[in-house]
Amino acid sequence: MLEIKNLHARVEGKDILKGLDFSVGAGQVHAIMGPNGSGKSTLAHVLAGREGYEVTEGSVRFDGQDLLALPPEERACLGVFLGFQYPVEIPGVSNLTLLKAALNARRKRNGQPEIDPADFLAWVRDRAKLVKIDPKMLSRGVNEGFSGGEKKRNEILQMLVLEPRLMILDETDSGLDIDALKIVSDGINAMRSPQRATLLVTHYQRLLDYVQPDRVHVLARGHIVRSGGPELARELEARGYGWLEAA
């Protein structure tokens, strides 16, 4: 589903990714781990299409399509979803307004009519229950005055509502207490299906206790220094990243 080949990327004139190769098949969950500054978040933003993240070499294909040629909104409409590490506040624009605009953008692209407002509301409320978001919060400004945990749950809600095919979750687990971590993990697991792929960008093992990855890749200084099964994550938890960075 996602094929990354020899990916090099530069941010503000600095080379961050220096030749990544890996593929995520449909139905799989891959974890990208690594120390701070290793390029994990850069990878997430390169896949989502953030301006200023310049790809200098290599290719990314999503269902065989050249992902890098598309602007962010088209990638999203194809089914790429980025769960932000730092979700952005948009005062005055309600969560419902954002979700509706996002859903209708997809529908428009697929030649479908806009979603019926009543169906939309019922759908969002149903999804909100999964992540224990109070329906009242849906009418509030996007992430406006939300706590760190609420923001992360809101990212998962958006994912559940939009039903993407490739989910990239950038440190969604950071800053969560154990209850919130459980809710977020349930949300991610609810989305697992043979038609979808997931990329979990994380610093810690603990999310992986709840969401079993098929593969784990360790990123250090812009390279994948090791790939393995779920056991690699546990090894990292025990030994830290130092031994790999030195390698």
Add this chain to the structure above:
Amino acid sequence: MATQETEIRELMKRREYGAGFVTAIESETVPPGLSEDVIRLISAKKGEPEWLLEFRLKAYRRWLKMTAPQWAHVQYPPIDFQAISYYSQPKSHKAGPKSLDEVDPKLLETYKKLGIPLREQEMLAGVAVDVVFDSVSVATTFKKKLAEAGVIFCPISEAVQEHPELVRKYLGSVVPFGDNYYAALNTAVFTDGSFVFIPRGVRCPMELSTYFRINERNTGQFERTLIIAEEGSQVSYLEGCTAPQRDENQLHAAVVELVALDDAQIKYSTVQNWYPGDEQGRGGIYNFVTKRGDCRGARSKISWTQVETGSAITWKYPSCILRGDDSVGEFYSVALTNNRQQADTGTKMIHVGKNTRSTIVSKGISAGQGQQSYRGLVRVLETAANARNYTQCDSLLIGDRCGAHTFPYTEVRNPTAQLEHEATTSKIGEDQLYYCRARGISEEEAVSMIVNGFCKEVFKELPMEFAVEAGKLLAVSLEGAVG
């Protein structure tokens, strides 16, 4: 990140002005220049009574001794008042139309381009429209239905003829002839505008609406609006404004006076889309307007709502004098400045009576190299026990070359007064746009969504059908900008 900035700038630059066309109609225009003779000519053409001519001349003589205000945060070359023609009327309308059928079809076509098909409005919307084309009102609809309710809604020049006692009693009673430079000029040379009178206890059966439009080259427009709401009456009035695209600047110096007696309510809404000039700042309207409401009676209420997206320069402070006890003044404003537009706008709330309350909600949006200032005065006199004011002043910046400034003034002479002031400045950040785009929403739609969210509190004060229109106008103003 620099690319993003450049791109936003590029996107904001283009702004199509849909109303920039000129109607080819022969008009009768007085040669440029201002003198007592010109004023006498205007007055004579309108067949005005002696007292009104005297009123004009008094204002003119005062104006000669005044100087243009310099304190506003706007910049423009001095205006040559002798280069302006002070009177223009379409030739075919000398006698004045009796009904829409007598109106020049070309004029009606003009209004259609502006999106106000009079006939359709007559039939469908139930909105009575008094259209001011250059200086002469050419069509007044629904007059009959309003007359049945006892409401008078007509061009002010007609009111001078038909209801001289009312005009004489109230004209200049809210904005005195020498109030300020542009008000004095208006008083001297005003040619037309609307007159509204709602008698005691009457709730006006429909929204009243006026579209002003400047068509003739080099004519200033000096309209004069007077609205009187007698005891216990209510009225909602909306004005919309556009002007054709020209390279020269044009002056628009209007005066609006509102009078609310005991328990009366006036809601005055403006959607202003005057030509803003091109992206280099050539052309566009100078909108120097004095708007003031007098809550003369107890428990009266005057509410100003404005959505301003046009004009090269705006200098405008719709105000309320809260004279009656328990009277209420409100000001809700959205102002957008793009490209080289400049706006110095805000309000004045003068608390005179006891238990008077005022609310100010100002939303300023600056894009391109637009410069915008909020200037607001809250004055509480000794007599105004328990006065309350709430002021909220928010600025939204798009791009990094525009500016937002806030100049709040307060003068409190009664210790029981309570004033609250909140102000925020935010920026449509590239992170917000990226976030929306990562959800599948285009940049253009994202900007429009964020701006509309920002203006929500003001839009909800507009009459429903105009709230939709205002939202669209804002989207269009930014669409050219973001597309």
